[in-house]
Amino acid sequence: MRMLHTSDWHIGRRFRGLDLLDLQAKALDWLIDTIQQEHVDVLCVGGDIYDLPFPSAKAVELFSTVFERLGSLQVNGHPLQIVMVPGNHDSAARLGVGSDLLRSNIHMRCNVAAIADPVDIRINNEHLLVYAVPFLDPDTSRQTLEQLTGHAVASSHADAMRAALELIEANLQQQRQADPHVAATMLVPAYVSGTHQVDSERGICVGGVDSVPASLFSDSQLDYIALGHLHTAQQVTIPVVAADQRPPIAQYSGAILAYSFSEATVPPRRGNGKQVMLVDFDTHDAATPCTVQAVDVQSDQPALVSLTDTVQNLISKEAPLHRDDWVSLTLETKGPIQRREYQQLGEAFHHILEKRVVYMDSKREYKRVVPEVATYADELGILESFVQYSYGRAATDAELKVLRTAVERVHAKQAASDEQ
Numbered sequence: 001m002r003m004l005h006t007s008d009w010h011i012g013r014r015f016r017g018l019d020l021l022d023l024q025a026k027a028l029d030w031l032i033d034t035i036q037q038e039h040v041d042v043l044c045v046g047g048d049i050y051d052l053p054f055p056s057a058k059a060v061e062l063f064s065t066v067f068e069r070l071g072s073l074q075v076n077g078h079p080l081q082i083v084m085v086p087g088n089h090d091s092a093a094r095l096g097v098g099s100d101l102l103r104s105n106i107h108m109r110c111n112v113a114a115i116a117d118p119v120d121i122r123i124n125n126e127h128l129l130v131y132a133v134p135f136l137d138p139d140t141s142r143q144t145l146e147q148l149t150g151h152a153v154a155s156s157h158a159d160a161m162r163a164a165l166e167l168i169e170a171n172l173q174q175q176r177q178a179d180p181h182v183a184a185t186m187l188v189p190a191y192v193s194g195t196h197q198v199d200s201e202r203g204i205c206v207g208g209v210d211s212v213p214a215s216l217f218s219d220s221q222l223d224y225i226a227l228g229h230l231h232t233a234q235q236v237t238i239p240v241v242a243a244d245q246r247p248p249i250a251q252y253s254g255a256i257l258a259y260s261f262s263e264a265t266v267p268p269r270r271g272n273g274k275q276v277m278l279v280d281f282d283t284h285d286a287a288t289p290c291t292v293q294a295v296d297v298q299s300d301q302p303a304l305v306s307l308t309d310t311v312q313n314l315i316s317k318e319a320p321l322h323r324d325d326w327v328s329l330t331l332e333t334k335g336p337i338q339r340r341e342y343q344q345l346g347e348a349f350h351h352i353l354e355k356r357v358v359y360m361d362s363k364r365e366y367k368r369v370v371p372e373v374a375t376y377a378d379e380l381g382i383l384e385s386f387v388q389y390s391y392g393r394a395a396t397d398a399e400l401k402v403l404r405t406a407v408e409r410v411h412a413k414q415a416a417s418d419e420q
């Protein structure tokens with residue numbers, strides 16, 4: 001049986017002011033073609049389907065079109081089986097609306113109470129169980145997990161996952177008694193420790209949600225763990241704790257588009273190396289019950305590239321190579337950059353998505369660096385760094401007081417308008 005594993009579509013996401021819906025539509029068109037060409041039986045989507053819990057009408061429209069096309073696909077003479085779970089960017093309640101009314105080949109699994117009730121897929125003589133686990137927010141999933149396990153669950157992502165695995169392992173043991181050859185996979189968004197993170201995966205560490213140790217999965221008896229949440233495709237090494245264990249293959253498919261400059265490939269290339277995984281299960285082969293093959297997503301997303309040099313060098317040396325790429329420019333200068341130079345840059349590069357200026361000083365190497373707004377947790381931090389940047393010194397207490405008052409005023413105003 002062949003499964004396609006993808007995650008982190010983030011439909012509706014914008015990148016540095018750019019609307020990505022057309023590129024997302026292209027990537028998802030390619031996905032549908034690939035499912036047909038590669039004779040995929042099961043599609044698994046590991047969360048972050050939307051970028052926001054309240055997606056825009058346009059985002060919902062794109063998902064709806066893709067969802068309907070996927071749901072009515074016939075592959076090898078049978079309907080494509082679809083399993084989806086919400087990630088930490090999705091609203092489980094909204095994504096799961098009407099899920100009981102969906103066709104029997106569509107499994108929108110948004111309910112923590114059903115994690116140990118696998119999607120049971122039988123095609124010809126092959127049998128696959130998909131344990132579909134929505135993003136386990138410890139605060140909202142704990143009560144359900146405590147009821148199901150009959151013991152206390154601490155408020156951390158690791159403990160929620162441990163409880164989920166306890167339930168899944170118990171069910172899988174029963175299932176294997178009935179059918180020793182059944183293949184088993186878990187579909188779950190999680191941040192497994194020891195993996196490589198990039199800038200566009202915000203949000204999972206907020207509110208006490210943290211990483212999950214890879215060793216939790218060692219004794220799970222699963223064949224494959226289809227991970228979501230991280231945006232770069234990567235395999236996670238699951239340690240062998242006991243000699244007779246065969247740890248599962250744990251894999252992140254990564255997102256379908258690059259959503260931050262930290263995801264740029266070296267050398268830069270169109271599509272930015274984003275992938276989906278084709279997973280073939282053959283449980284009659286005890287030594288290699290599943291094999292994984294990565295396939296590059298064809299989205300046509302321009303290559304992302306970060307360039308650092310003087311304005312003149314960027315224009316003469318880099319622009320000919322990167323005219324149509326999406327570029328992040330760091331301009332090195334000794335004095336103020338002229339309006340005319342900015343115009344020339346704008347003509348030399350077609351897509352400048354970010355620009356920062358580094359003031360070089362012959363004595364001290366970097367004198368003033370324009371602060372990177374995205375690295376600050378709150379508004380006051382941004383304002384403080386602006387003072388540092390402008391005056392070359394930290395803000396005084398009096399200045400901080402003024403800034404704090406301004407921030408509080410804006411928040412109060414925002415809160416008042418949200419209530420309306």
Ligand SMILES: [Mn+2]
Pocket residue numbers: 008048087089200201229230231
């Ligand atoms: Mn994500």
